[in-house]
Amino acid sequence: MKKTIISIVTLLVVLAMPCANAFEFKFRKNTDAPTRAKILKTQRQEIINLFNSQVKFADKHDYDNLIKLYSKDFANNDGFNREVYFQLIKDTWETYPDITYKVNVKSIDIKPFYVTIEAIETATATVSASSNIEDGIGAYGELYIESRCIYHIQKINGEWKIIAEDVISEKSHLKFGQAKYVPMEFTTPEIAMSGKEYVSSLVVDLPKGMNAIASIGQASIKYPQEKPEDKYRNISERGLLQRLFNANTENLNEYNSATVAVGRVDSDETEMTGAAFLITRVNVIPVNNYVEDIKTVEEQIKEERETLEKRLKGELDGV
Numbered sequence: 001m002k003k004t005i006i007s008i009v010t011l012l013v014v015l016a017m018p019c020a021n022a023f024e025f026k027f028r029k030n031t032d033a034p035t036r037a038k039i040l041k042t043q044r045q046e047i048i049n050l051f052n053s054q055v056k057f058a059d060k061h062d063y064d065n066l067i068k069l070y071s072k073d074f075a076n077n078d079g080f081n082r083e084v085y086f087q088l089i090k091d092t093w094e095t096y097p098d099i100t101y102k103v104n105v106k107s108i109d110i111k112p113f114y115v116t117i118e119a120i121e122t123a124t125a126t127v128s129a130s131s132n133i134e135d136g137i138g139a140y141g142e143l144y145i146e147s148r149c150i151y152h153i154q155k156i157n158g159e160w161k162i163i164a165e166d167v168i169s170e171k172s173h174l175k176f177g178q179a180k181y182v183p184m185e186f187t188t189p190e191i192a193m194s195g196k197e198y199v200s201s202l203v204v205d206l207p208k209g210m211n212a213i214a215s216i217g218q219a220s221i222k223y224p225q226e227k228p229e230d231k232y233r234n235i236s237e238r239g240l241l242q243r244l245f246n247a248n249t250e251n252l253n254e255y256n257s258a259t260v261a262v263g264r265v266d267s268d269e270t271e272m273t274g275a276a277f278l279i280t281r282v283n284v285i286p287v288n289n290y291v292e293d294i295k296t297v298e299e300q301i302k303e304e305r306e307t308l309e310k311r312l313k314g315e316l317d318g319v
Contacts, residue, residue: 043110047117047153050160055101061093071154071161077283078167078221078253088223096143099125115153115160122146127174142180145172147281170281179262179274182206186258186278192247194287200256202241202278211235211270214260216243220252221281228257235260251286255279 050069057066067086074082092099104120123145147170154163169190183205192198200216212235217228235241241258248254258278263270 039112040110046160047115063090069162071156071163074163076165076167080223084223096125096127099123113155117151119151120148141174141176143172143174167281171279173276173278175274175276177274179260179276182262182274184260184276184278186280188256188280188282191283191285193285194247194251195249197244197246198282200243200245202258204235204239204260206235206239209265210262211265212260212262214241214258216241216256216258218245219255220248220250221255222252247282247284251284253284254282256282
């Protein structure tokens with residue numbers, strides 16, 4: 001199960017993504033060790049049971065049984081503990097009651113007491129439009145989410161528990177009205193160095209007779225989530241809008257969000273016919289304050305070497 005954040009006009013709504021039903025497992029073979037093979041076969045079935053239970057409980061919104069699959073010490077790479085994580089899951093179920101999930105497992109590594117799984121996850125849902133965007137664009141929007149995650153599972157007191165989750169990459173969009181049919185691409189780097197610059201780019205392929213305005217914002221991933229702020233700008237003739245950001249220095253991952261309003265040009269007026277909200281994740285690499293500057297370290301090594309050489313020379317001269 002994972003979570004993501006979708007911006008709907010003025011609110012950031014938090015989502016959580018459960019794993020889907022189908023898994024393809026790959027295990028390390030060891031034909032010379034039948035005991036190892038037997039252990040792997042047993043563990044394979046236990047992991048399958050764990051993920052099947054996760055999907056079943058998530059689909060039924062069975063909070064009590066779903067949370068039992070997670071370690072009490074669970075945390076994800078946004079620093080959310082189990083309590084916060086499951087509050088996000090509750091919010092998701094309330095906001096998107098028809099959300100459905102799929103997963104493509106890319107790799108699985110099983111050891112006697114630990115399992116690591118890499119998966120590509122997708123989710124789709126519908127959502128009602130808020131009152132200030134419903135007129136002229138339709139009452140329902142279509143949500144799509146895609147992410148690449150790594151799950152860490154450990155056997156605790158004889159039971160497999162999900163102990164951690166790393167979201168490697170994540171993107172999502174929510175589209176209303178004519179925006180559903182307008183190709184858009186919102187890109188950011190998957191990682192950024194703390195405090196360093198990076199570029200966020202929005203490309204909108206507008207058909208003839210339509211124009212668009214858009215905004216691009218940035219927000220650190222926190223709980224509760226802050227709303228990114230930016231003013232609307234006209235999309236250029238090339239269909240491009242970009243912003244330059246500095247990654248935060250709080251050692252927090254970030255979301256970049258783009259809000260797009262598309263309209264039909266009629267004489268001197270433009271009628272709004274669609275809206276889209278897009279989000280991408282940027283994982284921020286923190287600064288290690290305990291790593292000294294390389295030049296300083298080299299100077300210290302040089303001084304220590306010179307001091308040692310002098311001491312050795314003095315001892316030799318005294319012989």
